[in-house]
Amino acid sequence: DAGVIQSPRHEVTEMGQEVTLRCKPISGHDYLFWYRQTMMRGLELLIYFNNNVPIDDSGMPEDRFSAKMPNASFSTLKIQPSEPRDSAVYFCASSDYRDHGYTFGSGTRLTVV
Amino acid sequence: TQLLEQSPQFLSIQEGENLTVYCNSSSVFSSLQWYRQEPGEGPVLLVTVVTGGEVKKLKRLTFQFGDARKDSSLHITAAQPGDTGLYLCAGATSGTYKYIFGTGTRLKVLA
Numbered sequence: 001d002a003g004v005i006q007s008p009r010h011e012v013t014e015m016g017q018e019v020t021l022r023c024k025p026i027s028g029h030d031y032l033f034w035y036r037q038t039m040m041r042g043l044e045l046l047i048y049f050n051n052n053v054p055i056d057d058s059g060m061p062e063d064r065f066s067a068k069m070p071n072a073s074f075s076t077l078k079i080q081p082s083e084p085r086d087s088a089v090y091f092c093a094s095s096d097y098r099d100h101g102y103t104f105g106s107g108t109r110l111t112v113v
Numbered sequence: 114t115q116l117l118e119q120s121p122q123f124l125s126i127q128e129g130e131n132l133t134v135y136c137n138s139s140s141v142f143s144s145l146q147w148y149r150q151e152p153g154e155g156p157v158l159l160v161t162v163v164t165g166g167e168v169k170k171l172k173r174l175t176f177q178f179g180d181a182r183k184d185s186s187l188h189i190t191a192a193q194p195g196d197t198g199l200y201l202c203a204g205a206t207s208g209t210y211k212y213i214f215g216t217g218t219r220l221k222v223l224a
Contacts, residue, residue: 004155031210043156043201043214056211091155097210101146104155 006092006105013112018080021108024073025094033093033102034067034077043091049075050097082112116140117204117215125221129191134218136185136202143207145185147176150199159187192222 005024013019025032033048047057052069060067064083069075079086089109093102117138126132136145144163148156160169162178162185169176173196175188185202199219203212 033211035214042216045211045213048211050210056209093155095210101158101161102148102156102212104157106153107155 004092004094004103004105006090006108008108009106011108011110013082013110015083015112016081017112018078019082019086019110019112021077021090021092021110023075023077023092023105025075025092026103027073029094029096029103030072031095031097032069032075033095034075035091035093035104036088037091037107038088046077079110082110084112086110087112117202117213119200119202119215119218121218122216123219123221125223126192128193128222128224132189132192132220134187134189134200134220136187136204136215138183138204140204140206141182142204143182144205145178145182146203146212147185147187148201148203150201151197156199156201189220192220194222194224196220197222 007022030051034046035043036046037043046059047067048055049069065079067077089107091104091107093104095102120135144161146161147159149159150156160176165180165182167178173190177186189196199217201217202215205212
């Protein structure tokens with residue numbers, strides 16, 4: 001298996017623009033998580049899905065953030081409009097409930113200027 | 114809000130030395146994990162512990178879950194430069210499947 005695949009690896013955008021981050025989880029994993037990592041706040045859970053259904057989105061910072069999982073093999077995290085304080089590394093992770101261990105993707109480094 | 118405090122925040126040691134990293138919380142966790150993260154990559158799972166007092170060993174790494182399931186430690190014996198990285202603990206409380214991550218310990222092992 002290729003692991004959790006995220007795209008793009010790097011994204012630089014101007015303030016006010018829409019940004020879409022993409023994630024392909026490991027096949028057969030029924031949980032998918034979106035995290036954000038910054039030096040100041042560390043790794044923060046934004047939202048997670050179980051069987052494509054959002055279970056807990058209490059970590060989503062504002063209405064500017066939205067996430068979808070239209071099928072078991074694809075998820076997106078969208079920021080509209082983006083702001084400089086959204087600059088961070090965004091990670092997607094997937095898990096099989098029987099295993100508990102998360103497998104993380106390599107992340108998307110987002111810079112909003 | 115759950116808070117997982119890790120100590121020390123930074124650690125720089127010589128190859129061959131031993132070290133211990135701590136993870137503490139006021140919350141009780143049903144399970145706790147340790148990850149290692151290298152620059153430009155996502156965290157990689159090292160171990161999951163679920164029973165109070167549990168000890169697990171992974172080569173030179175020894176993980177312990179506190180009896181009350183509120184804290185954990187990671188001990189590395191004879192550290193090597195390849196152990197360099199960011200060590201993260203993560204805990205999940207009963208009834209949830211989401212893990213909250215600790216503040217991290219950045220380890221550098223000098224050759």
